[in-house]
Amino acid sequence: EVQLVQSGAEVKKPGESLKISCKGSGYSFTSYWIGWVRQMPGKGLEWMGIIYPGDSDTRYSPSFQGQVTISADKSISTAYLQWSSLKASDTAMYYCARGEGEAAAGDYWGQGTLVTVSS
Amino acid sequence: SYVLTQPPSVSVAPGQTARITCGGNNIGSKSVHWYQQKPGQAPVLVVYDDSDRPSGIPERFSGSNSGNTATLTISRVEAGDEADYYCQVWDSSSDYVFGTGTKVTVL
Numbered sequence: 001e002v003q004l005v006q007s008g009a010e011v012k013k014p015g016e017s018l019k020i021s022c023k024g025s026g027y028s029f030t031s032y033w034i035g036w037v038r039q040m041p042g043k044g045l046e047w048m049g050i051i052y053p054g055d056s057d058t059r060y061s062p063s064f065q066g067q068v069t070i071s072a073d074k075s076i077s078t079a080y081l082q083w084s085s086l087k088a089s090d091t092a093m094y095y096c097a098r099g100e101g102e103a104a105a106g107d108y109w110g111q112g113t114l115v116t117v118s119s
Numbered sequence: 120s121y122v123l124t125q126p127p128s129v130s131v132a133p134g135q136t137a138r139i140t141c142g143g144n145n146i147g148s149k150s151v152h153w154y155q156q157k158p159g160q161a162p163v164l165v166v167y168d169d170s171d172r173p174s175g176i177p178e179r180f181s182g183s184n185s186g187n188t189a190t191l192t193i194s195r196v197e198a199g200d201e202a203d204y205y206c207q208v209w210d211s212s213s214d215y216v217f218g219t220g221t222k223v224t225v226l
Contacts, residue, residue, distance in 0.1 A: 035215065037162075044220040045154070045162065045205050059214055062120065095161055103209035105152035105167035112161050 002026040004096055004110035011116045012086050019082035020113045022096035029077035030054035032098040036081045040092045086117045121210040123218035130224045137193040139221045141206035149208045151189040157202045201225045
């Protein structure tokens with residue numbers, strides 16, 4: 001069974017760093033991309049970026065370039081999304097999704113990680 | 120960057136047909152994917168590559184794409200179809216892009 005399991009909810013203060021994870025199982029992790037999606041409270045889905053774990057090729061949406069870092073450790077089938085200095089505006093639900101090939105749909109999604117940034 | 124526009128809301132009576140549009144410049148030349156998101160849940164893929172359905176998705180969900188508009192059609196609407204729906208495409212200049220989202224209300 002294909003699964004993407006994300007790390008648990010986080011509560012952080014502005015300026016703190018954070019790394020959340022997305023662990024894939026039930027499939028060949030290096031054969032599918034992992035994408036990250038932000039959903040701010042009461043808002044729509046926003047594409048953040050993508051990583052191809054097989055070669056670590058990573059691309060960011062212009063809105064998120066320089067704001068986050070996407071990485072992956074294929075030895076443990078896990079992708080990451082990290083911030084070096086959180087802002088209150090980073091408060092959101094973050095989802096990971098997998099897809100096979102460029103332009104492919106995200107066919108499996110993680111359950112989401114809620115990040116709350118508040119002083 | 121590439122922009123996808125959806126109507127904010129669509130209302131439909133049970134048993135009727137709901138049509139959700141997704142507008143974009145020459146979207147007919149791209150592959151469109153559609154996701155359903157119910158409150159408090161992760162998105163679920165309901166249509167991919169314009170008109171294909173993943174296993175487990177009812178035949179009531181269908182898609183089409185031509186010109187500047189893609190459409191998700193939900194036939195014989197049920198109360199359980201009430202959700203937010205998002206279209207998505209891949210564009211060479213923008214990478215992946217989501218539509219603005221449409222809230223489907225079953226009357």
